[in-house]
Amino acid sequence: MIAASASLRPSQTAVPRDIGFFEWFFDADSWAGATGILASLRDTVILCAAVTLVAVAVSVPAAAILAHLRRAEVSSTWLVSISRAVPTFAIAALLVPWSLERGWGFEPWPIFIALLLLALVPIYLNTYTAIRQLPEGPVDAARALGYSERSILTKIEFTLASSLIFSGVRVAAIQVVATEPIRAFLGGDGLGRYVRDGFGQNNNTLVIGGIVLIGGLAALTGLIIAALERLVLPNGVRRLARQQGDTSP
Amino acid sequence: MTPGPLPSALVAQATNPIIEWEWVVEEWDQIWRAIVEHVTLTMMAMALGLIVSAFLAALALRRRWTMTPITATTSLIYTLPSVALFALLAPVFGNLSRWTAVLPLAGYTLLILVTNIVAGFQAVPPSVRDAADGMGMSRARRIWTVDLPLAVPFIVTGVRIATVSTVGMVTVAAIIGQGGLGRLIFSGLRRAFWTPMTVGASLSIILALVIDAMILAIGLWLAPWQRRRKGATP
Numbered sequence: 001m002i003a004a005s006a007s008l009r010p011s012q013t014a015v016p017r018d019i020g021f022f023e024w025f026f027d028a029d030s031w032a033g034a035t036g037i038l039a040s041l042r043d044t045v046i047l048c049a050a051v052t053l054v055a056v057a058v059s060v061p062a063a064a065i066l067a068h069l070r071r072a073e074v075s076s077t078w079l080v081s082i083s084r085a086v087p088t089f090a091i092a093a094l095l096v097p098w099s100l101e102r103g104w105g106f107e108p109w110p111i112f113i114a115l116l117l118l119a120l121v122p123i124y125l126n127t128y129t130a131i132r133q134l135p136e137g138p139v140d141a142a143r144a145l146g147y148s149e150r151s152i153l154t155k156i157e158f159t160l161a162s163s164l165i166f167s168g169v170r171v172a173a174i175q176v177v178a179t180e181p182i183r184a185f186l187g188g189d190g191l192g193r194y195v196r197d198g199f200g201q202n203n204n205t206l207v208i209g210g211i212v213l214i215g216g217l218a219a220l221t222g223l224i225i226a227a228l229e230r231l232v233l234p235n236g237v238r239r240l241a242r243q244q245g246d247t248s249p
Numbered sequence: 250m251t252p253g254p255l256p257s258a259l260v261a262q263a264t265n266p267i268i269e270w271e272w273v274v275e276e277w278d279q280i281w282r283a284i285v286e287h288v289t290l291t292m293m294a295m296a297l298g299l300i301v302s303a304f305l306a307a308l309a310l311r312r313r314w315t316m317t318p319i320t321a322t323t324s325l326i327y328t329l330p331s332v333a334l335f336a337l338l339a340p341v342f343g344n345l346s347r348w349t350a351v352l353p354l355a356g357y358t359l360l361i362l363v364t365n366i367v368a369g370f371q372a373v374p375p376s377v378r379d380a381a382d383g384m385g386m387s388r389a390r391r392i393w394t395v396d397l398p399l400a401v402p403f404i405v406t407g408v409r410i411a412t413v414s415t416v417g418m419v420t421v422a423a424i425i426g427q428g429g430l431g432r433l434i435f436s437g438l439r440r441a442f443w444t445p446m447t448v449g450a451s452l453s454i455i456l457a458l459v460i461d462a463m464i465l466a467i468g469l470w471l472a473p474w475q476r477r478r479k480g481a482t483p
Contacts, residue, residue: 087417087457090450093434097267097443174328181332185424186438195336199424207336214333222328 013197013206021208030209035193037213044190044217047108047115048180052173055119060165063127068153070132086121088114088179092186106187111180118179119172126168130161162233163241170225177221181214191217265443272444280433280448287429287456290419293351295412298358305359306366316367323360331357331421339425350427354418358411365407369400402475405468409461416457420449430456 013035015024024030031037066072095110134157142156158165184192194210197203230238273280305323309316334353342349373396381391423431433449469475 087420087454089420089431090417090434090453093420093438093446093450096438097446101267178328178330181330182421182424185332185435192332195332195424199336199339204340207339211333211337214330218328218330218333 017203021205024205040191044180048176051115051119051176055123059120059123060127063124067128067131086118088118089182111183115176119176122171123168127165130164131157134160163237166229173225174221177218267443268447269444283429283433287419291415294354294415297355302359302362305363309367310370323363326356327360335425349425350422354415361411362407365403369403373399401472409464413457413461420453
């Protein structure tokens with residue numbers, strides 16, 4: 001129980017109601033401190049980054065190996081139908097009492113697990129279909145040249161599929177960032193706290209501030225991952241993806 | 250009924266069973282009302298979503314160039330953070346209005362529904378369409394009696410995915426005082442009493458599965474040839 005209490009930050013954002021949005025947003029004091037925007041932003045970014053990284057670490061190898069072995073065809077079509085339907089809020093709510101009982105506090109585990117389930121699906125699906133739908137030519141050629149199955153997967157299939165894999169990661173990351181604010185309504189913090197506290201105190205400045213921050217971060221996420229894609233993917237792969245009509249920006 | 254701050258210290262200390270069945274029996278009226286509200290919100294959102302997507306899909310099929318902007322807009326709506334969108338509309342319609350919840354919920358269904366309706370109509374074999382034209386059917390008659398039935402499996406798939414995700418999203422609408430079973434979740438959380446939380450969360454998941462199965466059954470009834478085809482090609 002001590003751990004649970006220690007990990008809680010019961011502090012609320014308090015802003016006088018007669019202060020307008022711009023006055024609040026462009027005040028250095030709003031950004032500093034334990035309940036400041038910077039701290040909340042850091043909380044959100046760390047959680048979202050952790051969720052996305054773990055989802056990549058789990059989904060990409062699993063999907064790549066299964067796709068290479070041509071296994072688990074049925075389960076991936078089944079996954080398509082649930083990919084957009086993961087009830088993140090309900091899952092997180094179910095996990096809260098369980099987490100508190102173990103003394104792990106409101107966060108991060110309930111929201112982490114719920115967001116992870118949300119992120120796993122698009123990454124898995126994109127990786128699987130990307131590798132499964134590659135032209136046979138390069139793989140056959142590599143096999144004829146004496147590549148081991150492992151090298152075929154890591155050097156040929158994975159490289160050729162990397163553009164589509166990346167778009168799966170982008171979709172997942174955007175969904176995670178867009179869903180993360182529910183955390184503030186389940187005993188946690190993060191950027192959702194401004195909307196929560198704004199509702200609680202009937203303070204529109206905070207609500208608007210929360211909307212702007214959440215929306216801004218969601219928009220920024222797409223841009224950051226697109227930039228990352230540019231940085232990481234080989235030029236040839238990107239050109240290939242463009243030629244094949246992958247219209248993802 | 251918007252959630253205020255949590256009495257955190259109290260909540261953290263609270264230890265009570267994850268579910269107390271006596272409460273479920275005693276408060277069944279309240280639970281039932283939450284289920285009804287949940288289903289009502291889902292159906293309102295789906296009805297609005299279907300009407301709007303039918304128009305958008307018809308537009309996209311008639312004027313091909315509109316497909317790109319329609320997809321771009323519906324994708325953008327789909328990626329909007331739910332908490333922000335609900336919060337944004339709360340002052341416009343007021344917390345007590347159902348529309349504050351229904352509009353964003355309907356907005357989230359558009360991408361899935363439009364994509365599936367368009368895919369369904371595009372999947373109609375041109376030979377079938379030619380045959381219908383050759384038989385002298387009017388355009389409207391062909392669309393209603395040939396294209397639409399053949400597109401039903403795709404549309405039903407879209408409706409299933411959209412409905413299941415709407416049922417999940419309705420719980421989030423509890424942050425603006427709507428949201429059926431989501432309100433049970435919040436009332437449990439505020440009092441550090443886990444039973445309503447567990448009931449609300451698990452019922453919303455069960456409800457999604459039940460509704461999904463119902464729509465699947467309706468889809469098979471509307472387009473019975475799917476079952477035969479599935480049996481023929483394993």
